[in-house]
Amino acid sequence: MTAGLEVLFQEVHDATGMEFLGGRAAVAESRIRERMSLLELSDCSSYRDRLKADRSELASLVEALAVNETFFFRHPIQFETLGNELLPKIIKPGRTLRIWSAGCANGCEPYSIVIACLEAMKMLGHFAFEVIASDLDTQALAEARRAEYGERAVTQEMPSVLRDRYFETLSDDRWRPIDAVRRPVSFSNINLVADPYPLLCDVVFCRNVLYYFSPAARSQVIRRIRGRYLFLSPTESLSGFETLFQSVDLKACLYESR
């Protein structure tokens, strides 16, 4: 890798926590070069100057580099654990439950959380809850607010009975979550390595986000999360942070803060 490119990777790391190792370096390089060619800049140092002078270019680059892969009920066991084990333990009459989806991409995760809560109400009765959904990628957040999804997002893991119950059909291959699923979710633009976090969350979903971070950025985020319970993805772990979180359910990658 050239020194110029390394400097650009460092810029992106400082702004987002993301690092590009192994196969991801080549993908990141080609995305950076696409941005440079769009701006008709041929060398990395001019592009670095541009990034420093124009923060919106940094945002565009971050959007180009972010991995937004997601779908409804990704890692289904986590939504079963939320509905069947965690919610019965933590809901309290008269109190609004706060759930944070950190790194929500195009919204499949926060809307899946709402569906899991609505399904749990059949067993537990009505309870008040809100879902705060955040991402640093403003384009992904715009898609999340628009809330229109193609076949892959709704069929990959979500049982068809839930699609029929909680989605309206827009066309042969487009679906939108119904009002009752969209209403409890508020979206905001939060960069996990730079911005303040929502306070007093009962449950935090931070899945498939820290996997792309450097160890230092990952550690910074885990230390700042103020949730009572935390779901990570199966590719992530909290080893090394045992003084902050203890494992509650290894299969569901669920942790409780100490």
Ligand SMILES: C[S@@+](CC[C@H](N)C(=O)[O-])C[C@H]1O[C@@H](n2cnc3c(N)ncnc32)[C@H](O)[C@@H]1O
């Ligand atoms: C692979 S998606 C995960 C989506 C969802 N959580 C899931 O598990 O399906 C990763 C998301 O993390 C976001 N992300 C990356 N760096 C971030 C940062 N520093 N702050 C907030 N979000 C970030 C990306 O924009 C992307 O939307």
